[in-house]
Amino acid sequence: MALHGDFSSFPLPELLQWLDSSRKTGTLQLLTWEGGERKLYLLSGQVLAMANEGLWGRVARVLSLAKLADGAAVLAALKALPPGGEDVESALRAHKVEPKQVRELVREELFGSMVDQTRAGHGAFHWTEDLDRSGEEWAPCELGLRELLFESLRWVDEQPDVDRVLPGDALTVRSKAQPSPRQPLMHRILLTLCAGGQNLGRLRLSLGMSRSSVTRRVFELLKAKQVEVEGAPEVVVDPVTDMLEKGAVLVREGQYDAAELVCSSLLASDPTDRRVREFARMAQSEHVAALYAQLPPLAVPMLVPDPEAQSLLKPEERQVTGLLNNTWDVSTLVLASPTRELETLKTLAKLVRMGLLRLTNPG
Structure with missing residues (x-):
């Protein structure tokens, strides 16, 4: 089955909800906006991989800039990925590239792209059940559609706060902490690149990433007092936002029972908050998917x-x-x-x- 449409008549969040609830398998392609096009490869409602022109070069450049990998080795590893997506781990490790770092960068690009598209509200899409990746610059992602939807909507809801604190590209970002392996990958990359102070606009251009993604992560580091931004107002931590971020981390780490406790607390305090409702749906969906991985439906x-x-x-x-x-x-x-x-x-x-x-x- 093929499906065509545009986001003025079928908004992106509704499209993702439909694909998630139907546990679709196939390719969501030609998501078009000013930043180009993307292809999302889905298996039973999970995003296995993403393709985009120039994706390999951006992943290699970011890991090289942060001194986390050799850029040439990353490019060679991504070009060697099998078209069918089998045994991705071995293909990357054969070139001494850490698969987790590649996946995190692809997710980061995907989140930023979804936020930009949702906010713009225009563009077109094409859905097909074909999963062929041959001839595409694709990289593994492995992300639940429900988590993608929750995170992108949360970013959209909180973007006005980010824009208020970081209104322009002329601001200078300077690290106040050393990068640590315990930190999220993008936090480590930004702390490395901003060690001597970095203009926000140049930082974004050198990374080649969405402004939504870069400013979001700088905002998080500013909130954690790990960077300083000249002229930026003090960030006041919203307790609901803080709990949602911690809950999302618990879901990513597979601690679903703990995430459910966070969810119950948030729903009790404000059941009308869209971010809270989406988090509840996302946590449950990811828990169900994890359980089906242990309990195959036909067993x-x-x-x-x-x-x-x-x-x-x-x-x-x-x-x-x-x-x-x-x-x-x-x-x-x-x-x-x-x-x-x-x-x-x-x-x-x-x-x-x-x-x-x-x-x-x-x-």
């Missing part, structure tokens, strides 16, 4: 009899256990269960951990 759960261990289960968990018949697969159990999809999957995962359940392949 058939087989109950291992253990009355003593089963007596420790909660009543709602026993309800799910009662549905097990050694015939239904995971997807059928989720549909038949009286509890929500997420709760059913969490129960099945718990049963596997307890040794009460083993998964068999119907083939």
Whole structure:
């Protein structure tokens, strides 16, 4: 199935929501704005990779400028990526390039691009179920559509604060802290490049990245008091924004239960905040995707009899256990269960951990 349209009639956030809820597989291409075009390669609602003219050169230049990798080696590694996207890790490591750094830079470009497109509100798209990457400058991303949607909308909502603090490119950014491996990659890169002071406009041009992305990260460093910007007003930390950022980090680290606690607290304080609602949806979607990675939808759960261990289960968990018949697969159990999809999957995962359940392949 192919789908064509423009963002005046089908806004980008709504398009991403549709692709996410439908768990689509294919290519979202020709997202056109002043900054060029992008192609997003999706598998079951997850962004596997992104393609864009000049992408390889930008990734290589940024890693080289920050002295994190040899630019020529990065270019060679990206050119050697197999068209089908198989065994990306080995292809990059063979050239001594860290896959995580490449993925983080591609995500960064993707976030900035989505923000720019959402704010502009114009452009066109083409959706196809073809996943062919041959002939494209593509690089791995591996990002959930729900996280992409949440982060880009959060950036859009908070961009007025960033623009107020960093209104122009003539401002000078100077590092106050040393880069550390514990910091996010873009923070490390900016701290390295601004060690002796750097004009914001030149910094953005040298990186070749979206202004939305660069100013956002400088704003975060300014808020953390790790850089100083001459003439910039003091950044007042919004507690909701701060908690959302911490919650997003928990989701990226796979600490979903902790992220749910953050989500519950935020929803209790202000259930009408769009950022909070989107975070709740994103956290749940990413948790469900992670559980399906452990529990393949077509796998058939087989109950291992253990009355003593089963007596420790909660009543709602026993309800799910009662549905097990050694015939239904995971997807059928989720549909038949009286509890929500997420709760059913969490129960099945718990049963596997307890040794009460083993998964068999119907083939």
